[in-house]
Amino acid sequence: MVTVTVHSGRERPIIQRHPWVFSGAIAAVRGNPAPGEVVEVYSQDGSWLARGFWSSSSQLRVRLATWDATQPLDETWLRDTIARAVSGRERWLIDPAIACRLVFSESDGLPGLIVDRYGCYLVIQLLTQAMAVRAEQVVAALIDLLAPRGIYERSDADVREKEDLPIVAGLRWGEQPPRMPVRPISALGQMATGLRMFADVTTGQKTGIYLDQAINHARVGAYCNGAEVLDCFSYAGGFALAAARAGACRLTLVDASADALALAGENLRLNKLTTSAEFVVGDAFHILRQYRNEQRQFDVVILDPPKFAYQQTHLQRATRGYKDINLQALHLIRPGGILATFSCSGLVSADLFQKVVFGAAVDAGRDVQILERLTQAPDHPVLLSFPEAEYLKGFICRVW
Numbered sequence: 170m171v172t173v174t175v176h177s178g179r180e181r182p183i184i185q186r187h188p189w190v191f192s193g194a195i196a197a198v199r200g201n202p203a204p205g206e207v208v209e210v211y212s213q214d215g216s217w218l219a220r221g222f223w224s225s226s227s228q229l230r231v232r233l234a235t236w237d238a239t240q241p242l243d244e245t246w247l248r249d250t251i252a253r254a255v256s257g258r259e260r261w262l263i264d265p266a267i268a269c270r271l272v273f274s275e276s277d278g279l280p281g282l283i284v285d286r287y288g289c290y291l292v293i294q295l296l297t298q299a300m301a302v303r304a305e306q307v308v309a310a311l312i313d314l315l316a317p318r319g320i321y322e323r324s325d326a327d328v329r330e331k332e333d334l335p336i337v338a339g340l341r342w343g344e345q346p347p348r349m350p351v352r353p354i355s356a357l358g359q360m361a362t363g364l365r366m367f368a369d370v371t372t373g374q375k376t377g378i379y380l381d382q383a384i385n386h387a388r389v390g391a392y393c394n395g396a397e398v399l400d401c402f403s404y405a406g407g408f409a410l411a412a413a414r415a416g417a418c419r420l421t422l423v424d425a426s427a428d429a430l431a432l433a434g435e436n437l438r439l440n441k442l443t444t445s446a447e448f449v450v451g452d453a454f455h456i457l458r459q460y461r462n463e464q465r466q467f468d469v470v471i472l473d474p475p476k477f478a479y480q481q482t483h484l485q486r487a488t489r490g491y492k493d494i495n496l497q498a499l500h501l502i503r504p505g506g507i508l509a510t511f512s513c514s515g516l517v518s519a520d521l522f523q524k525v526v527f528g529a530a531v532d533a534g535r536d537v538q539i540l541e542r543l544t545q546a547p548d549h550p551v552l553l554s555f556p557e558a559e560y561l562k563g564f565i566c567r568v569w
């Protein structure tokens with residue numbers, strides 16, 4: 170048995186069930202834990218605090234998974250915890266074509282495990298040593314619980330490098346997932362009219378599509394009736410589709426990826442949306458400036474850029490980037506129009522993001538009102554003991 174003792178004064182977050190123990194909090198390790206091995210965490214006075222998984226390379230040295238001394242972290246625990254996560258999403262699973270996150274890592278008590286469902290197929294990401302060494306157990310539990318047609322692994326996220334794990338992607342079990350139309354969870358309750366999107370889980374960004382924005386697509390769409398809409402960083406057009414469905418009169422989609430825009434065009438056709446649409450391949454920073462020079466105006470501008478801040482030292486550059494695109498976007502909005510602006514950088518808090526948008530509003534000389542505050546979809550829950558899980562924030566603003 171491996172035991173890890175934390176420095177005195179570092180027990181509190183552990184007792185409050187925060188799942189991370191950083192290397193700096195560790196006073197001593199007894200035993201020689203293998204990557205992903207179960208370890209027991211103790212305080213300096215010798216009381217047992219929690220049980221978790223060892224990482225040999227990450228600064229996040231232990232990920233805690235149980236605070237019940239009688240609970241072993243074995244295969245039964247893994248299966249039961251996945252089953253609990255799935256049971257919390259039952260209302261979304263009634264539609265066989267639904268795409269939805271089934272396991273969201275720490276928030277579902279399974280640090281390092283992501284499971285996304287795309288219709289009859291599952292996509293997994295094993296992002297910690299603990300999950301990587303338990304890959305077979307994860308796959309067996311998923312087959313048993315969900316009887317999928319195939320399980321595809323997309324462990325091609327950068328965080329694997331911190332865990333000293335190779336970047337891997339490929340079929341884990343069953344049939345290779347085809348490119349397929351799926352329904353994001355925003356379609357719930359309106360199955361007949363709900364939008365569908367093509368997902369290619371083998372080549373798509375993230376695990377296929379941006380499931381975390383599913384509800385926000387519809388929320389932003391609600392402001393788009395009769396509007397000229399600019400969807401920047403559109404990817405496969407999640408926002409543009411919702412805008413078109415809501416009665417937008419004209420769409421402009423901007424993305425650096427030509428493939429993403431091709432997919433967006435197919436998604437419009439899939440949903441029989443004939444709204445006039447312009448697809449612009451290029452750097453949104455540059456295109457926003459160009460539109461300003463051309464004095465183009467829109468009723469709704471959407472900004473959903475990729476993550477700008479991966480670590481604390483990126484924060485300043487990230488906030489400059491956010492301010493820049495928001496400033497440029499504000500210049501393009503007709504008085505009374507809408508800015509829907511997002512940040513998926515976990516390190517940029519909603520507070521900071523609001524300040525950045527405020528700074529842009531001051532420089533643009535526009536009055537900006539927040540109408541709605543948005544966050545990630547409910548299949549990406551935020552565990553109260555782990556607020557770090559909240560990474561996506563957005564505002565729908567009225568711009569005067």
Ligand code: SAH
Nearest residue numbers: 379382402403404407424425452453473475
């Ligand atoms: N809005 C999408 C998700 C966007 S993800 C949705 O709701 O589904 C971010 C997108 O930004 C990616 O498609 C990526 O190709 C694109 N991107 C990254 N850098 C860019 C840049 N500088 N200019 C334009 N697009 C960029």
